[in-house]
Amino acid sequence: MSKKKTKYVFDQKSLSFKIKHTTLNEKIKTVSFSAGFGLVMAVVFIVVIYFFIDSPKEKILKRQVQNYERQYDVLNKEIENLSEILHVIESRDKDVYRVIFEAEPSEINYDKLTNKNSLILSSELNTSNLIINTSKKVDQIAKRLYLQSKSFDEVFPIAKSKKERMTCMPAILPISHKASNLVSGFGSRFHPILQIRRMHTGIDFSAKTGTPVYATADGVVSDPNGSGTGYGICILINHGFGFETLYAHLSKMKVRSGQKVKRGDVIGFVGNTGLTQAPHLHYEVRKNGSAVNPVYYFFNDLSIEEYEKVIEKSKEDNQSLS
Structure with missing residues (x-):
């Protein structure tokens, strides 16, 4: 067994080394310091582990x-x-x-x-x-x-009901493209008889008197003679689904009120009746009671090139015939 180490201290009075005896207080202080230091280090170690090192979980x-x-x-x-x-x-x-x-x-x-x-x-x-x-x-x-x-x-x-709807939607020209010319489009135009500029609610096709006029969709004739409107002899067809078409300034009708017609049927002939300047057909398309531009309903009759020409012609700001 190892011997216990003996500590010596130098005594300045006797100028000699003497054995140092540790008191109880010193022993308590030493033990307390060691325990406190160990506790502080343990706390520091725990804090480091807790905050800076992740556990496997x-x-x-x-x-x-x-x-x-x-x-x-x-x-x-x-x-x-x-x-x-x-x-x-x-x-x-x-x-x-x-x-x-x-x-x-x-x-x-x-x-x-x-x-x-x-x-x-x-x-x-x-x-x-x-x-x-x-x-x-x-x-x-x-x-x-x-x-x-x-x-x-x-x-x-x-x-x-799409098939029935398509037959009731205006889709062709109301007059032969070869026998007529589109002379006035939809929109504000100068009226040749009234001498004022006003809304032109349809389009005008110039043609010879007697040129056949066709129903542009299936429907029922509801007003074959719009008297007192300036339209002269005219035909109004109710196609259903909110669509109506009007054909004005005719010379003669071939249908009567209540008669059912099919797309392409001849319903009348071009004339010069009513407030008009020359023989022509005034054609209107109405959707839910409001007039719309008829040129958007010619998709069954014309080629792309012909349709583009009709669109450009209808945009010209000119005088209407009625």
């Missing part, structure tokens, strides 16, 4: 969080892509309504539609902005999808 959780963040970014991009695709579908749906079926698309308030599940999710997870924002985006897309499905439900019955 924390490392696993951090990797999971990073993975969730990446998945969230991917999900968010997919939601944005779906929203863009849905926007394209909505735009095409409106085009189908307005252009093909000539109907107004559905207008439903998004705010009145609620998704109960998403509202519960948002209230329970009000501390997580990522989940709340994603939930709102998904909820918005769900509402738009619901509206789109309702819109398609309305399109189907309209589509079933």
Whole structure:
């Protein structure tokens, strides 16, 4: 066994070394210092471990969080892509309504539609902005999808009547292209008889008296003689689906009120009756009671080149014949 070390101190009075005896207080101080220092080092070590060094479980959780963040970014991009695709579908749906079926698309308030599940999710997870924002985006897309499905439900019955609708839509020239000339278009024009500039609600075709006039769509003659309107001898045909056509300044009619006609039937002949300057046909197309430009309803009769010429001619700012 090792011997206990003996400590000596130099005594300045006797000028000799003497054995140092440790008192109880000194022993207590030494032990207390050692214990305090050890405690401080232990606390520092624990703090370093706790705040700066991850445990295996924390490392696993951090990797999971990073993975969730990446998945969230991917999900968010997919939601944005779906929203863009849905926007394209909505735009095409409106085009189908307005252009093909000539109907107004559905207008439903998004705010009145609620998704109960998403509202519960948002209230329970009000501390997580990522989940709340994603939930709102998904909820918005769900509402738009619901509206789109309702819109398609309305399109189907309209589509079933498409064939009948197309036969009732004005689609040909009311007079032979070779036997006539478009001399005045739709819009503000100078009236040759009244000597004023006013809205010209149709288009004028100059032609010889007696040139045949054709029904531009299937329908029923509802007013074969619009007397007192300045139209002279005229024919008004109700085609259904909101469409009406008017043929004015005729020399003679070949139909009577209530008679059903088919597209291409001869209904009368060009003349010079009413407030007119020369023999011609004044032709109007009305949609839901309002006059619209007839040149947009010649798509069955003309080639692309011929149609472009008609469009350009109708835009000329000139004098009408009636």
